[in-house]
Amino acid sequence: MSDQSLTQPPAPERRRGLTYPLGRWSPEPGELHEIAAGVRWLRMPMPFSLDHINLWVLDGGDHHVIVDTAIPAPGCKDVWRRVLDGITREKPVGKVLCTHYHPDHIGNAGWLIKKTGATLVMAQTEYLMARMLLGDIRDEPPEEAVRFYEKAGWPDAQLRDFRAAGWGRFARAVSSFPVTYERIRDGQLYTIGDRTWRIVTGSGHTPEHACLVDDEGGLMIAGDQVLPRITSNVSVHVTEPMADPLGDWLASIDRFRSLSGDLHVLPAHGFPFHGLHARLDQLAEDHYQKLTALERFLARPRTALACFEVLFHRAIDVKEYGIATGEAIAHLRWLEQRGRAVRETHEGRADIWRSI
Ligand SMILES: [Zn+2]
Incomplete structure (x- = not known):
């Protein structure tokens, strides 16, 4: 398999404060494109709304390093087989x-890893989360899970469907997972071939x-x-029903502002871009706008489910209730943690949130 090269490079595009050096161009599925020295881009098609995921094959000197892997759908595995066939000749x-x-x-x-004998590299909490979720398969969801959605205001019909769907969807979306790994941690310098990456x-x-982050290579x-x-x-x-992930998310955005604004950013979804700081600002602003609207909406007491309309501005299909509920509670919890909303709990009924 040969690398896909660009005889005529696509023109850069500028949209919403970001610059996309290759515009909306992406490599054909299964083709590797060297986007920077020793960094090859594999755009993997995926069946469902995400459409694709960007994966990376890094030149590690005497070996390759694969970054991220896609879901184990037959189409994705077929692409991987072709890619492996090519790169393992090198x-x-x-x-x-x-x-x-x-x-x-x-x-x-x-x-x-089974096919190649490679080592898995991950941050510790991520590795443990994966192992924990992979080991948790049950015929019925645990009562705490049903109660979580009942407290969010789900109607009885959705709670019934939720019970009937079983528990362990995560394990069905992941192939066998290694029992050993190599840990990476924040701040660590990690050399892969000619590049030294900062985790x-x-x-x-x-x-x-x-x-x-390759500071030197940008x-x-x-x-x-x-x-x-x-x-x-x-x-x-x-x-972790009492978690404040939006607080963590906004704090991470603040931390990432200390990275260079000139970095060429290679994201898992969408097109590679320049404009890290502009994008961090947009991401933060999007959440702060939602929080302001939500706080106003909570002038009247509401359930988490009732907050979908102000957070998403579109009808949420029952299939999306799980993910929408998680997001709604993340925003509600952020307000609660900062003394801007309170939550009344009632045994066997939904929690009621209101602003103060
Ligand atoms: Zn993700």
Whole structure:
């Protein structure tokens, strides 16, 4: 397999304060494009609304390092088989680094590692989250999970469907997962071939999401921590119902402002871009606007479910209730933690939130 090269480079595009050096161009599925020396871009098509995920193959000198892996759908595995066939003729795959534990990032990690003998590299909390969720499969959701959604204001019909759907969807979206790994942590310098990457972790989307920043080379592999167009999901989950992930997320945005604004950002979804600081500002602003609208909306007491209309400005399908509930509670909790909203709890009924 040969690298896809650009005979005529696409023109850069500027949209909403960001510059996309290659415009909306992306490599054909299964083709690798060298976007910077020793960094090749694989745009993996995915079945569902995310459409695709950007994966990276890094030149590690005497081995390759794969960053993120997509879900184990047959189409994704077919692309990987073709890619592996090409790159393993050059040298072996030595490491599979996953930015965070979500299935579109770790889904094929175990499968790739079995095929190549590579080592898994992850931040510790991300690795443990994956192992914890993979081991938790039950016929019925635990009562705490049902209660979580009941407190959010779900109607009985949705609670019934939720019970009937079983528990352990995460495990079905991930191939076998390695029982050993190599830990990376915030601030660590991690050399891969000719580049030295600094690990910079963010929190809120997941607890210890790893980004790779090459300060000297002006490059950042951002995973889901900084996406150019869509906003990353920031949710309260059943595991930690009193968490404040939006507080973590906004604090991470502040921390990421200390990175150079000139970095070429390689995100997991969307197109590579310049304009890190502009994008961080937009992401923060989007949440602050939602929080202001929500606080006003809570002048009348509401359930979390009732807040969907002010947060999402569109009808939420029942299939999206889980993810929308997590996001709604993340915003409500942020207000609660800062003394701007209170929550009344009632046994066997929904929590009622109001602003103060
Ligand atoms: Zn994610």
